[in-house]
Amino acid sequence: MKRALHLVVAVAFALAGALAWAQRTVLQPGAHDALAPAGPQAARIGDLWDLFMVICGIVFAAVLITLAVALRRAPRADAGTPADVSMADRHEPGPYRSVLVGVGASIVLLFVLLVASVSTDRALARLPLQGALNLTVTGHQWWWEIRYDGDPVSETFTTANELHVPVGRPVVVTLRSDDVIHSLWVPALAGKKDLIPGRTATLQFQAAQPGTYRGQCAEFCGFQHAWMAFEVIADTPEQFAAWAARQRAEAAEPTDEKLRRGREVFLGSTCVMCHAIGGTDASARKAPDLTHVGSRTTLAAGTLRNDAESMTRWIRNPQQIKPGVNMPSSTLADADLQALVAYLGSLK
């Protein structure tokens, strides 16, 4: 029995290892791990996690060891062994003391955990917010609308599915939802917060070092909940300023025939029913803003790499890649589609 057990476990691990090794890499996602914090919020939570692991680990071990000792030392019996009712309604001092000690220790440890938890909670709420960058994220079925609330208002711009933040500066995100409940979660940076229709919530975080951090919707929101991701790119302040300036500008003008053709295709087909491109007549807000779509690292809410091949596949048949998504398949001729993809790729 024991050997069979060892064999099963060995096979299981071997299999898991083989599968891990055999992974293909389509995308290079940003860091997406709650235990690899890259900002003060996630770091404080990580510290609390460590404390809990230690205390809970000790308690778990203590309970199991006590049980194991109890099982080993007790004499064996069978159904015929007479039951011992001599202690019925009488005080048993040994067990009584032990249980009391166990309960007392549990209460003390629980109190420690409670205090640690509440003080972490307060620390998280005390992130200094001077000079914060203000964003409004609106959740949609199955993409993220991100609006940078500029000061003055004329500096406001909108993008989708990709957030840039300057390193070391606090970010205050106002959370809204256009349809159902979503949840914004970037594990490397902070805990999550729900986007609830009819309510406004806020989330604060800060990135401590430059890098790309991935986030994913964490509240079941329908068909494509699984593929509703986004990226948070922490830039140096200079890089961020440059990026923001580019995002504020209108869409790049086409510089050759193919790109012009691409823009005509865009403006002449159903795309404009949902998508906006700044500087053109297309101003619908039902789908991601495409003004600077060429500058993003991913497409389709973090699902695909942003390159011509993926863009083509996506436009041609989004239902193949994300069944149930709100974007219909296209009936464009190949040449038109290529021009469109080239145009969109040029919108950096």
Add this chain to the structure above:
Amino acid sequence: MTASATTPNVPRNAVPPTADDVLALERTWRDPPGWIGWLSAINHKAIGKRFIVAAFGFFVAGGILAALMRLQLARPDSKLIGPDLYNQLFTMHGTTMMFLFAVPVMQAVSVYLVPLMLGTRSVAFPRMNAFAFWIFLFGGLVLYGAFILDIGPDAGWFSYVPLAGPDYSPGKRVDFWAQLITFTELSGLLEAVVLVTTVFKLRAPGMTLNRIPLFVWAMLVTAFMVMFAMPSVMLASTVLITDRLVGTHFYNPAEGGDVLLWQHLFWFFGHPEVYFIFIPGLGFISSIVATFSRRPIFGYSAMVLSLIATAFLAFGLWVHHMFATNLPELGKSFFTAASMMIAIPSAVQIFCWIATLWTGKLNFKTPLLFVLAFFFILVLGGMTGLMLASVPLDLQVHDTYFVVAHLHYVLIGGAVFPLFGAIYYWYPKFTGRLMSERLGRWNFWLFFIGFNVAFFPMHLLGLQGMPRRVYTYGSEMGWSGLNALSSLGALVIAISVLLFVINVFASLRRGERAAADPWGGGTLEWSVASPPPACNFEAIPVVHGRDPMWEPQPEPTHVAGLATTSRELLMTTVLDAVPDSRESFPEPTIWPFVGALATTVLFVGSIFTPWAVVWGSVPVAIALTAWFWPRRHENRAHLALEQQP
């Protein structure tokens, strides 16, 4: 045969019961034969067995759904199951396990065992008990019918609005889910009333509240929780249906409703619900640890107080399911404290059991093995529960596979493992045969190993960012290995459950025959034959202590004078079980079954039109009135026994 001065013509049992008494009692208490007889059965043991079998049937169905989910998640970017079907799978899995298995099976086992443990022949309202079983069964069948017809629910087992509202879940899928709640909550609530009344009024003389088995305490406490918590989800799901069907705005923020109202109402029920599942498990553990340690559980009073404290505290935790919403932070901290505090009574119980094992003499049979697994699995789940109770930690792992791991550790460790132990323990009582000890060990070890291999990796997956309810994930996320391992564990669980099912069925024919008391248990169910006669006890016992089978029994030992040709039972007082009156109990009848059918038509009709409530209530009223209406021959039999107070 004794006689009464006031009603001399009715045969009554003597002590010890004569052969005539035994024969008459058997004829009086058994269920009628044939198909109509089967549908008219109201004997609590018959209903209990059917209920247990049906609940386990749903368990297997829910398990198959889970196996399909694990098959899909075993590889990244899998095209095996698309989002539409996957969303239905996890919705059906959760709904089945929570509403059609975990809560009902506990009530089912108690329907069988509680009268035997209390020393009586029936539950308090045997016809209502039968009705509750049929309603539960029909509700489950309606849900699965919808699933098979591709109109099954797909918005998750807790169906958050607005996703589950009229705008984002068109059609009838969510309505079938909401109506399933109505079916199962009706069943659960009725069973709770039956149980409380049975425990308070039908105990054997001398069985003071202080002497009832800890399992009965657990079920009593659970029944009270049910009565106060289930109404919340009944209300919530009913107004979800009205939002969807007739345009009310309870959950519609555009017209003054609130999305979080659903969450509050649901989780006010939902948190206590996990205790409806967990607390009966604690009851099983007390029964099994006592018998297999050859001593009563240490600290009876502390155990009872812990059960009661757990039940009270359970009502104060619900917001910990909502920590990621924009509720005020100070409020959330209160719920952190409460959620941690509830660990204390559970700790008391665990330490008392360990003390019992420490000072006992141990008989390592399969029931005890399953109970020992509790200490590993549930305690680990309890530790992750403390983590989830902390708001900052929860904000990282909420709605990820970490929570999936936690909930399975506490529910399977805290309830399913003890339940399996309970089945191995009481199977000889139900069937007269023992389950195979050898298959039992294989079952146990495969389940234990498979469970940990399947669910432990999920803790890591959650921390590594994998959310719940995703039909697939990218290969670049680094989640593939652990998912594959988890799916392998699920396969092992499936094999272990298969072994269990084989053991159950094979032992029916070929199991070793069981005497009345194969394990040397201390409580009253072990004093009767395996399986018990239709009347349970040929003479109702008189009880003088907590473990009547283990303690010497002074006189009087049994009750004399109850009718043998009529269904008559003894009612005793609530606290001290002093004999108080004799009550005539109803005979088998088809009306609970017919009433359940009529109610089903009303419930299903009202998924489609509100007018169903009006015209559907006519057959229901007719059935319930026919159910109530006294039959002349029963009336004559009762009048023959009548004695005014």
Add this chain to the structure above:
Amino acid sequence: MIENGSQSTHAAAMARREASAPAARAVGKALDVTELPSFAFSHRSLMWWGTLGLMAIEGMVFALAIISYFYLRTHADRWPMSTPPPALLWGTLNTIVLVASMLPNHLAKRAAERLDRRGVQLWISVCLGAAVLFLVIRAFEFAHLNCRWDTDAYGSIVWLLLGLHTFHLVTDTWDTGVLLTLFFTGPLEGKRYVDVSENALYWYFVVLSWLPIYAVVYLGPRG
């Protein structure tokens, strides 16, 4: 308290007490219960506990609905949101009739506890008449709520509160009608008097649970 200290008077008093409160008698191994009554009222009956359980459950539903009313109210800028409050006339009238019906209800309960068949027939008939009357008035209440269930969340919760209570009125009316019929046609036994007594208890619940609902629906929006 026995004032006369004589032994025989004491014994006679004990015997009288025992005769009026029959108990089980221990005779060797047997505990003989033949002298116990075959039915009993109030908490000594199963039906009382069943009714109490039902009251706990329904009470909880009402409580949660009332809490939901206030929950929605705290989230609203105006209350009622877009309609005038319900007309006071019909609701207040019904409240008066409901409270008044507690008298025949009480008398029916007393008659049942006396095992007085005629008394039960009389007072249950009056109760049934009252029940039909309040159902009629309840229809007017609905018509004069000044909102529909689908107007807004306020309309929804008001219709829910009134609807839940109406459901209980309807079922209690039916129960009372069935019991009344049975008391005319038979077959009767002691247990049926207990049923009448417990039906009366439930009736109290239907009336008393109305009072907070009335306050919330009719006085709430005016507060």
